[in-house]
Amino acid sequence: MASYTVVFDACVMYPAPLRSYLMYLANAGLFRARWTEQIHDEWMRNVLLNNPRITEAMLERTKQLINENVPDCLIEGYEPLIKGLTLPDMNDRHVVAAALKGHAEAIITFNLKDFPASELNILELSAIHPDEFLCDMFELDLSSCIKAAQQQRSSLKNPPMTTSEYLNCLQKQRLPVFVSKLRPFELML
DSSP states (O other): OOSOEEEEOHHHHSSHHHHHHHHHHHTTTSSEEEBOHHHHHHHHHHHHHHOTTSOHHHHHHHHHHHHHHSTTOBOOSOGGGGGGOOOSSGGGHHHHHHHHHTTOSEEEOSOGGGSOHHHHGGGTOEEEOHHHHHHHHHHHOHHHHHHHHHHHHHHOOSSOOOHHHHHHHHHTTTOHHHHHHHGGGGGGO
């Protein structure tokens, strides 16, 4: 198992296409993906608010599959660390506490402003935008990134997607640079 450990913030777990790709990539062994039940609760609560057709039971099943398929992903016992942390949004302290308890090097999040380098550097942590993170993974191991995309795309049955539709879907996840790196390999996906 890779030693580079990251915590996924709820905002990267919320959109299903991004979450799914990250799960396939996590299983490639390039990094160790971690999160908490509180992070699950946050993304699931927001999905339920924004998608009335999705039920809590459906999300519970998704959560179960995620936890079962990514080894040692859940971080527990981080709560005592929360009080001692300072962030612009106090509701994000649990993510940093989990990262510390889980021995993570980075938090993968769209909300970089909520995790300022001035606060994280002291803790030897960084916050990384998913597009940048995936580009780093691409540079590290192109074949694992392509394989994860192949696995994700082949798993899409309802509806299935052409390669172009798949890449456009990833593009909508705010991953423009990463998708531009995948496009030359479109025939392989």
